[in-house]
Amino acid sequence: MLAMARGLSRTASKLLHLLFKLCWLMPVHVSDDERILRAIYSPYHVKNNKLKHQAFDPTPGTDEVSVMRFEYMGVGLCRRKAKSLGNPKKAYYGFAVLRTGVVRTSAMDVVDSRRHFCGHADIKLLMLKPEPNEPPPPEAGKRLKDLKDALLHASNYVPDPNPGKAWRGNKLEPPL
């Protein structure tokens, strides 16, 4: 009887894992009350344990800032993903936590982008994409800085004190 219960439990777990992998359990719409996490890798983006606005630079050639959907992925999966996306020369430092609704009130949007992996989303800055290795025009540059500052103020930086082991950082909550 016990063995059968264990077997059923394993099957249910595998099924849930499969459903998650196929992203069937996750709504495409990112709701306003969802928390989103931005993994922080570069030492250039942290100074005196505080984030700099460059931590929210968009991916080159896009107007998108990559984030993870915390409510659906959980801290364990977010950390595993953050670390798996790193490489030996690129340390992982922790997360910036934001609330989707606050991002949207700052004239940006948050959209699901599961084509990268299940749980991936993008903050859309809704502005032009600068030419590689060149600065944007000054007015566009100012607008980009204002948007990144808005993300900075809407975020809470939570360092990961021990990336190799279980989560021992503070609670992953955005600022009130």
Added chain:
Amino acid sequence: MSGSTSITKFPSINDTPSIIEFAKPTPSYLCFRLMPAPITAEPGTALLQEMAKLKKDWDGYGAIPITPDSCSHARRFLAATPQGMTTPEITPTSNGTITFEWESSQGNALIEIGRTRYSGHIQPTHGQTFYLQGGLATGLDQQIATEQVLAVIKELLYAGYGSGSLPHSIQITASAF
């Protein structure tokens, strides 16, 4: 440069929004340039050397490496930092450029340095934003333009710290965008 106006004073906070592009150097300014400017921004040099070594994807999100040209321009900006200004906060961007940022009680400024040009803005605590841009190919014109940008930032953010009016003129042009 059509529609540009030469002025010999700094833009006041009541001026209309504008993009500042710097004029060709006058002979008097070239004489002024012969006087060596004291360099007070040494700590940033090592940081720029580190940035020059950044590889693709250094930020974990597909960042572009900083080009040697951008690093060289940034070094020029750093070397031209006049006395009385604090060392800027120097940070690479994911787009392969370098930002210099200053903050004082009188406002803040940001200059983004790329492979062939720079752009940025000065935001005084009170008043309008000033936008700056210019080319950074090579040669004396660019070096002088670099110094003029820093002089304007110094005047707007660090006035009262021993800075006086500039011995050269700047041009304010209509927006090119």
